[in-house]
Amino acid sequence: xxxxxxxxxxxxxxxxxxxxxxxxxxxxxxxxxxxxxxxxxxxxxxxxxxxxxxxxxxxxxxxxxxxxxxxxxxxxxxxxxxxxxxxxxxxxxxxxxxxxxxxxxxxxxxxxxxxxxxxxxxxxxxxxxxxxxxxxxxxxxxxxxxxxxxxxxxxxxxxxxxxxxxxxxxxxxxxxxxxxxxxxxxxxxxxxxxxxxxxxxxxxxxxxxxxxxxxxxxxxxxxxxxxxxxxxxxxxxxxxxxxxxxxxxxxxxxx
Amino acid sequence: xxxxxxxxxxxxxxxxxxxxxxxxxxxxxxxxxxxxxxxxxxxxxxxxxxxxxxxxxxxxxxxxxxxxxxxxxxxxxxxxxxxxxxxxxxxxxxxxxxxxxxxxxxxxxxxxxxxxxxxxxxxxxxxxxxxxxxxxxxxxxxxxxxxxxxxxxxxxxxxxxxxxxxxxxxxxxxxxxxxxxxxxxxxxxxxxxxxxxxxxxxxxxxxxxxxxxxxxxxxxxxxxxxxxxxxxxxxxxxxxxxxxxxxxxxxxxxx
DNA sequence: CGACCTTTTGATTGGCGTCAAAATCTGTGG
DNA sequence: CCACAGATTTTGACGCCAATCAAAAGGTCG
Numbered sequence: 374x375x376x377x378x379x380x381x382x383x384x385x386x387x388x389x390x391x392x393x394x395x396x397x398x399x400x401x402x403x404x405x406x407x408x409x410x411x412x413x414x415x416x417x418x419x420x421x422x423x424x425x426x427x428x429x430x431x432x433x434x435x436x437x438x439x440x441x442x443x444x445x446x447x448x449x450x451x452x453x454x455x456x457x458x459x460x461x462x463x464x465x466x467x468x469x470x471x472x473x474x475x476x477x478x479x480x481x482x483x484x485x486x487x488x489x490x491x492x493x494x495x496x497x498x499x500x501x502x503x504x505x506x507x508x509x510x511x512x513x514x515x516x517x518x519x520x521x522x523x524x525x526x527x528x529x530x531x532x533x534x535x536x537x538x539x540x541x542x543x544x545x546x547x548x549x550x551x552x553x554x555x556x557x558x559x560x561x562x563x564x565x566x567x568x569x570x571x572x573x574x575x576x577x578x579x580x581x582x583x584x585x586x587x588x589x590x591x592x593x594x595x596x597x598x599x600x601x602x603x604x605x606x607x608x609x610x611x612x613x614x615x616x617x618x619x620x621x622x623x624x625x626x627x628x
Numbered sequence: 629x630x631x632x633x634x635x636x637x638x639x640x641x642x643x644x645x646x647x648x649x650x651x652x653x654x655x656x657x658x659x660x661x662x663x664x665x666x667x668x669x670x671x672x673x674x675x676x677x678x679x680x681x682x683x684x685x686x687x688x689x690x691x692x693x694x695x696x697x698x699x700x701x702x703x704x705x706x707x708x709x710x711x712x713x714x715x716x717x718x719x720x721x722x723x724x725x726x727x728x729x730x731x732x733x734x735x736x737x738x739x740x741x742x743x744x745x746x747x748x749x750x751x752x753x754x755x756x757x758x759x760x761x762x763x764x765x766x767x768x769x770x771x772x773x774x775x776x777x778x779x780x781x782x783x784x785x786x787x788x789x790x791x792x793x794x795x796x797x798x799x800x801x802x803x804x805x806x807x808x809x810x811x812x813x814x815x816x817x818x819x820x821x822x823x824x825x826x827x828x829x830x831x832x833x834x835x836x837x838x839x840x841x842x843x844x845x846x847x848x849x850x851x852x853x854x855x856x857x858x859x860x861x862x863x864x865x866x867x868x869x870x871x872x873x874x875x876x877x878x879x880x881x882x883x
Numbered sequence: 884c885g886a887c888c889t890t891t892t893g894a895t896t897g898g899c900g901t902c903a904a905a906a907t908c909t910g911t912g913g
Numbered sequence: 914c915c916a917c918a919g920a921t922t923t924t925g926a927c928g929c930c931a932a933t934c935a936a937a938a939g940g941t942c943g
Contacts, residue, residue, distance in 0.1 A: 445775075445779050447779070447783055447784075447869075448869065452783075453782045453783045455775045455778055455779075466768065467768050467772055468768065468881045469873075470876075471873075471877075475772050475775065476775070491881075494882075498760065502753065502754055505753065505760040506753060508764055509753075509760070509763055509764055509767065512764065512768065513722050513723065513767065515771060516722055516767065516770060516771055516774065517722055517724060517730050519774045519778065520710045520730065520731070520774060521730075522778055523710055523774065523777055523781065524700050524702070524710070526778065527708045527829070527830030528702055528706045528707075528708045528830055531898080566921065566922090567922065568920095568921075574782070575781065575782030575783055576899075576900090577899075577901080578921085578922085579901080579922095579923090579924090580899055582921095583899095583923090586922095586923075586924095597922095598908060598921070598922085614702070614703065618724075618726075619724065621725075622726075626723045626727065626746075627749075627750060627753070785930080785931095786930080786931070821888085821889065821890090822890065823888095823889075823890095831931075831932090832931075832932060832933080833889085833890085834890095834891090834892090834933080834934095835930090835931055837889095837890060837891060837892090838891090838892090838931090840890090841890095841891075841892095852890095852940085853889070853890085853939095853940060
């Protein structure tokens with residue numbers, strides 16, 4: 374595991390921009406105040422395990438660049454991917470009753486994160502009530518997405534379920550990771566393999582492949598290894614009963 | 629829909645006790661302060677729709693007694709139950725981008741709730757940072773349970789999945805609704821029908837029934853209409869890979 | 884007591900899993 | 914620049930878990 378601490382100054386401008394997911398609620402003139410809470414940067418290479426399930430941890434982080442998957446391994450060797458984190462996402466905040474993260478985290482691509490120690494988060498919440506509200510909103514958005522996924526896996530066919538996932542990730546990548554998304558051609562870098570997709574939806578990679586081939590034949594998507602272009606967003610959204618608003622309009626109830 | 633506002637004084641002692649889920653973080657001597665935030669009581673009868681999906685709402689509530697289900701209806705007529713709420717649970721806090729609740733709520737049994745207007749919640753968060761932290765913890769516990777359900781539906785067989793659900797609900801009822809749980813015999817009132825269970829797990833009621841019959845034959849459970857007794861908690865927990873600690877040790881990271 | 888809901892059972896179907904192997908792609912090192 | 918090992922995608926044959934359809938039996942409540 375690569376574990377390099379960022380050599381950049383923690384006050385670098387990029388952090389200020391990137392961490393708006395968490396600090397967007399703070400008055401622009403006061404943004405640099407929040408930089409006191411950021412503890413350090415960390416890089417991970419594709420394939421690195423960022424964290425093992427059921428291990429103690431005393432920090433959370435914002436993902437600056439790259440892609441992480443949050444997952445659980447089961448006794449029988451199968452794996453459920455719970456969440457795909459993209460730049461801007463806040464990760465690692467959940468804890469079980471023993472203070473452990475209830476999932477493992479793996480870097481799918483080279484990734485960069487900025488750490489917030491639990492102690493810093495507590496301080497933030499005390500000193501800046503706006504941050505506490507923002508944390509609540511972030512958690513609520515995650516909860517809604519998680520429930521959508523329940524709906525997906527529980528009630529939809531494999532085809533519907535996959536259509537939804539493709540649209541969700543395609544849309545989120547466009548918004549959260551614009552540097553890998555070509556707005557002219559609509560083609561994007563896509564971080565998951567077909568096996569990863571299967572582990573997200575509770576389906577086998579073989580079955581995922583058959584559906585993808587069908588989507589290609591129907592002219593809905595074009596894709597190759599870690600590349601994706603959605604050719605008919607409307608049709609795919611319709612198949613998966615996907616609502617773009619969920620991605621486009623961020624949840625801002627309290628913050 | 630019955631919609632009676634509680635005639636009781638909002639400062640009644642029962643409220644103080646029941647709402648510890650939310651206010652347990654507040655110093656005992658100051659608990660009565662929080663009563664200013666409670667807006668009113670409301671009763672619902674079994675079968676009442678408490679809220680329709682995608683309708684605006686400007687409050688959340690604590691469930692005092694009874695049982696609610698939170699669910700989504702799909703175009704094809706199927707239904708996914710997202711969460712089963714028991715006494716003490718805080719409900720209705722999620723909102724989508726338009727401020728709507730992203731699910732419908734139905735009273736499974738006669739239920740009593742205590743309303744908190746959004747405006748009151750905001751005031752609470754401002755004035756009592758401990759409450760903001762508690763809200764975060766409550767959301768985090770829900771998130772963990774939701775992810776567990778993803779794991780259940782996604783990766784487990786119908787038998788494992790059902791064993792998990794039975795153990796989860798049986799354990800939560802024992803803790804959260806002790807008045808319907810007979811500690812001597814182990815028998816409890818169980819609010820869900822086999823069809824409800826199916827809608828929770830993404831399975832049909834027919835298949836649920838076959839598994840239940842098998843569980844009975846194996847001496848794992850005894851049950852009849854809305855009654856349940858788990859005869860072998862260890863075995864059932866083992867089948868469903870259920871961890872009782874998730875229920876017993878409430879999550880208290882920040883509060 | 885009667886209407887309705889829930890549970891139970893049987894027969895049949897089909898979607899997705901499993902197993903296996905070939906084809907293709909990727910990235911690395913010589 | 915090519916070769917090669919390993920990962921990923923693709924394809925085919927077959928099997929099984931859970932869905933579907935249908936109907937009967939039992940329980941609940943007005």
